[in-house]
Amino acid sequence: MTETPADLPRYDDAFAQFRIEDEMARLHGNPTTSINAYVECCGRYTGENRLALRAISASGELREFSFDDLADMSGRAANVLKAAGVGAGDVVAGMLPRIPELVALILGTWRIGAVYQPLFTAFGPKAIEHRLGYSGAKIVVTNPTNRGKLDEVETPAQIATILGPGEALPQGDIDFRAALAAASPDCQPVMRKGDDLFMMMSTSGTTGLPKGVPVPLRALMAFGAYMREAIGLLPDDVFWNIADPGWAYGLYYAITGPLQLGIATTFYEGAFNAKSTYDIIERLGVTSLAGSPTAYRLLMAEGPQAAARVKGRLRVVSSAGEPLNPEVIRWFDANLAAPIHDHYGQTENGMMVNNHHGLAHVVRAGSAGFAMPGYRMVVLDEAGNELGPNQPGILAVDIAKSPLRWFDGYHQAQTPAIAGGYYRTGDTVEYEQDGSVSFIGRADDVITSAGYRIGPFDVESALIEHPAVNEAAVVGVPDPQRTEIVKAFVVLAPAYKGNPELAEELAQHVKKRLSAHAYPREVEFVTELPKTPSGKIQRFLLRKAEVEKRKTG
Numbered sequence: 074m075t076e077t078p079a080d081l082p083r084y085d086d087a088f089a090q091f092r093i094e095d096e097m098a099r100l101h102g103n104p105t106t107s108i109n110a111y112v113e114c115c116g117r118y119t120g121e122n123r124l125a126l127r128a129i130s131a132s133g134e135l136r137e138f139s140f141d142d143l144a145d146m147s148g149r150a151a152n153v154l155k156a157a158g159v160g161a162g163d164v165v166a167g168m169l170p171r172i173p174e175l176v177a178l179i180l181g182t183w184r185i186g187a188v189y190q191p192l193f194t195a196f197g198p199k200a201i202e203h204r205l206g207y208s209g210a211k212i213v214v215t216n217p218t219n220r221g222k223l224d225e226v227e228t229p230a231q232i233a234t235i236l237g238p239g240e241a242l243p244q245g246d247i248d249f250r251a252a253l254a255a256a257s258p259d260c261q262p263v264m265r266k267g268d269d270l271f272m273m274m275s276t277s278g279t280t281g282l283p284k285g286v287p288v289p290l291r292a293l294m295a296f297g298a299y300m301r302e303a304i305g306l307l308p309d310d311v312f313w314n315i316a317d318p319g320w321a322y323g324l325y326y327a328i329t330g331p332l333q334l335g336i337a338t339t340f341y342e343g344a345f346n347a348k349s350t351y352d353i354i355e356r357l358g359v360t361s362l363a364g365s366p367t368a369y370r371l372l373m374a375e376g377p378q379a380a381a382r383v384k385g386r387l388r389v390v391s392s393a394g395e396p397l398n399p400e401v402i403r404w405f406d407a408n409l410a411a412p413i414h415d416h417y418g419q420t421e422n423g424m425m426v427n428n429h430h431g432l433a434h435v436v437r438a439g440s441a442g443f444a445m446p447g448y449r450m451v452v453l454d455e456a457g458n459e460l461g462p463n464q465p466g467i468l469a470v471d472i473a474k475s476p477l478r479w480f481d482g483y484h485q486a487q488t489p490a491i492a493g494g495y496y497r498t499g500d501t502v503e504y505e506q507d508g509s510v511s512f513i514g515r516a517d518d519v520i521t522s523a524g525y526r527i528g529p530f531d532v533e534s535a536l537i538e539h540p541a542v543n544e545a546a547v548v549g550v551p552d553p554q555r556t557e558i559v560k561a562f563v564v565l566a567p568a569y570k571g572n573p574e575l576a577e578e579l580a581q582h583v584k585k586r587l588s589a590h591a592y593p594r595e596v597e598f599v600t601e602l603p604k605t606p607s608g609k610i611q612r613f614l615l616r617k618a619e620v621e622k623r624k625t626g
């Protein structure tokens with residue numbers, strides 16, 4: 074790839090020079106004594122007339138907000154939350170599209186020392202109820218598009234709705250926009266400690282429903298380090314991370330990370346499509362773009378002509394959520410003159426292995442890159458022994474030697490992934506001789522589709538709610554566009570007959586009940602599912618057969 078400029082440090086140097094004290098010094102507060110995420114991401118940059126947010130509405134209207142504007146809006150949001158009885162340590166859930174009020178809500182939540190829980194706007198009632206259930210959120214802030222789903226959710230949480238012109242307020246709700254206008258913008262930040270939480274995320278595994286991922290304030294050090302070390306964000310960059318803030322990559326690195334560095338971020342409220350993405354890159358002069366390979370493959374599919382008008386504009390492009398194929402790297406190089414680098418992370422611990430833009434000379438196409446300074450990443454065999462180069466095993470974090478790692482376990486759930494001094498990511502990889510990591514696949518049944526992590530059990534439990542379904546097994550099958558798609562194998566109840574209409578009905582059922590992104594794009598009706606003698610469904614056999622079938626065409 075790129076030639077080695079003589080003055081760039083060797084990657085090993087960056088790793089050796091890492092000192093947690095330097096990361097602490099970059100914060101405004103101190104994680105051991107007193108810290109507040111609002112102060113880190115906004116309060117410290119007020120009074121400088123500094124740009125914080127460019128927000129483009131679905132109809133294309135651009136509005137700009139300074140850190141002072143966000144201080145004012147978040148102060149109001151904080152006072153509205155306080156009036157609703159929210160205090161330090163309480164959970165505030167947000168189910169909102171990318172609108173300026175979303176940032177006001179998140180910063181306002183942090184300002185009073187509360188914990189922000191994102192609810193992806195594609196979620197259906199089943200996914201929402203589960204998450205509000207384990208978080209115990211005191212209030213949910215949403216908009217009319219999503220409000221109806223909450224009628225089907227059992228929750229004691231108060232609901233606040235952001236109304237558009239002429240929209241009616243559901244009975245019992247707080248009119249959030251009117252309350253913001255009436256509230257005072259003044260609010261003294263509530264200081265916390267580094268181990269206190271400021272986010273409650275969720276993530277899927279192989280078994281059981283999604284689990285809560287508590288994020289302590291000391292994770293801010295890791296988020297800032299990723300923006301600096303891997304994305305290589307510079308003060309003059311026009312930064313746009315297109316990932317949805319309903320998930321980790323969007324919340325950590327489209328909102329928290331750039332604001333923490335005092336650098337403006339970008340919101341586009343409309344649904345993703347290649348044309349509007351090129352339009353916005355051109356209109357705003359975006360120099361640093363982040364997103365998932367599926368989004369980049371969709372930009373590629375639009376063809377070289379569409380790309381030509383922004384060729385040379387992008388200084389760097391960062392990719393996360395799924396492995397990046399070398400073909401995309403070559404296409405971006407040829408048609409956008411932009412280096413696109415693969416980065417690897419998880420909701421637990423954030424980004425950990427990256428092709429760091431600032432260290433372009435060590436980038437390897439087809440590899441996930443090198444451990445972030447501040448992390449010691451290892452490859453383990455099943456017994457927990459560290460493996461050498463070219464030996465496949467589980468990618469893991471060496472806890473004692475990774476001062477930036479912050480994940481201490483799932484919320485009110487066991488965390489077998491943390492054992493023997495390591496956190497096991499669940500991804501199978503191997504090291505190359507130079508220490509870069511090559512991704513092989515998941516060691517479990519978790520599905521990666523269009524950058525989303527989807528738990529098969531979650532989809533199966535939505536399917537078996539349908540009266541036609543007796544049993545279901547859900548697997549990820551390879552797909553050239555979305556890495557994997559969700560496929561369901563369904564054993565029907567005796568009164569039902571498998572046909573395309575029923576397959577579509579089941580897909581729609583999952584879409585509506587669970588989430589619009591997690592539905593099975595393929596449904597196959599079968600008479601039985603492969604099982605172990607003890608009755609456990611063997612998803613891996615179904616997946617293996619699908620992989621073989623697709624290979625042989």
Ligand SMILES: CC(C)(COP(=O)(O)OP(=O)(O)OC[C@H]1O[C@@H](n2cnc3c(N)ncnc32)[C@H](O)[C@@H]1OP(=O)(O)O)[C@@H](O)C(=O)NCCC(=O)NCCSC(=O)CC(=O)O
Nearest residue numbers: 194195316321322345365367368394420523524526589590
């Ligand atoms: C690449 C994409 C832009 C492609 O967008 P698409 O529009 O094609 O499709 P999609 O995958 O978003 O959505 C699948 C289906 O859900 C629907 N859909 C999506 N969002 C919706 C919403 N908010 N409300 C209602 N429906 C919605 C779409 O219309 C589509 O329906 P239909 O199929 O009927 O057309 C997107 O998939 C994307 O942003 N992916 C990246 C995800 C991401 O941010 N990953 C990194 C974070 S993961 C992470 O942080 C860790 C973790 O997950 O744990």
